[in-house]
Amino acid sequence: MKAYKFLILLIVAVFVSCSSVKVISYDELKPAQVSFPPQVRNIVVVNNMPPVPQARQGVVTIGDLDGDGKLSAESLASSLADTRYFRQVMICDSALYASDSSEVRYQLDMKTVNLLLQDLDADMLFSLDRVFIQTKRAELFYPDMPVAWPVLNVKMAPVLSLYVANKERPVQIITKTDSLQLDLNGLLNDNDIRQAVASAAASMLSRQLVPYWVSTERLYFDGGGVEMRDAGVYVRENDWKNALDIWQSLYDHSKSKKIKARTACNIALAYEMLGNLEDAQKWLDSAESSASEGSDEARVIQIYKVKLMERLKETPYLNMQMGRFGNKF
Incomplete structure (x- = not known):
């Protein structure tokens, strides 16, 4: 999906290349799906998954497979510890099931x-309760290769339950489905699949639990005059204050609605990069009102509006989640 969104930006940039539209990338902190009270500082990750049979060398399962509880719990604990969101992340990776147990248990008892x-x-x-795995053989075809390349399409669905003291049931159950593709020639047995899934599932769950960084893109107008080009130099130097000053001066002195639409859109971006989302929204509204319907400026502004509205919607959740550090975004 990320690659698809970036492709849209590139297509628009090429489409309006005569307007000297440029693309910038920057890192943005996104909120997690789950919010924890500030008093949740120390957490423990436990392995509540049944034991898996010993993998046979040279045998790769096509179909349903259970994840390795020890590998998965260790990967999740490590991923959460790396974020430094919690004060302490501990692990109890010894299986709570007996090695010869045949019981099917998803929830832990209060005791x-x-x-x-x-x-x-x-x-x-x-509590990491399960990591369901489903594998399917497939082939990739490349123009320069005489034969197809064998791969393994892997679907994974981890199940994680969150518990606090003196509650008979989990306060929340998190499950998410995703997929990855593995080189079938590089797999020795099912342990290789379980290792890859443990790492991928840990990263996927971590994004549900704690804020995470993503690389995102924005469009801005760079050409059309000396002032716009000078401001573009400041943008590439990440000096948004000086770029803002130039765009503001150009907006104030220009009578052209086209120039006002471009500079207002750029001013909105500058305020966003400086952390002032309210002013960014105001200037984007001004840019939208100045742009002619169906124009290149209107297209760029509409793309930016979608992204800015998404960030404005997420910001209260992010501020709440990062409040334990005294940070606002």
């Missing part, structure tokens, strides 16, 4: 949860 939380001095318990 077990309380005991683990007390023994590890944790505020919340993250």
Whole structure:
């Protein structure tokens, strides 16, 4: 999806190339799907997955497969610890199932949860209950290759339950489905699949649990005069204050609605990059009112409006989640 969005930006940039539209990339902090109270500082990740059979060398399962609980729990704990969002991330990767158990258990009982939380001095318990895996053989065809390249399409669905003390049921259950593709020639057995899935599932769950960084793109107008080109130099130097001053002066002195639409759009971007989303929205509204219907400026402004509205919608959640650090975004 990210590649698709970026392709749209590139197509628009080429389409309005006569207007000297440029693309910039920057890192943006996105909110998690789950918000935790500030008092949740210490967490423990536990392996609540049944044991898996020993992988046979040279055998790769095509069909349904269970993830490795120890690998998955360790990967999730490591991924969460790397974010430094919680004060302490602990792990209980010893399976809560007996090695010869045939029982099917998804939820932990309150006694077990309380005991683990007390023994590890944790505020919340993250129970990794399952990592479902489904594999399917496929082939990739490349123009310069005489034969097809064998790959394994892997669907994965981890299930994570969140517990606090003295509650009989999880306060929340998180599950998400995603996929990845593995080189079939590089796989020795099912352990290789489980290792790759453990890492991918941990990254996927981590984005549900804590704020995360993504690379995103924006369009801006760069040409049309000396002032616009000078401001573009400041943009490439990440000096948004000086770029803003030039665009503001050009907006104030220009009588052309086309120039006002371009500079107002750029001013909105500058305010966004400086962390002032309210002024960014005001200037984008001004840009929209100045742009002629169906014009290149209107197309660029509409693309930017979608992205800015999405960020404005997410900002309250992000501020709440980052409040434990005294940060606002």
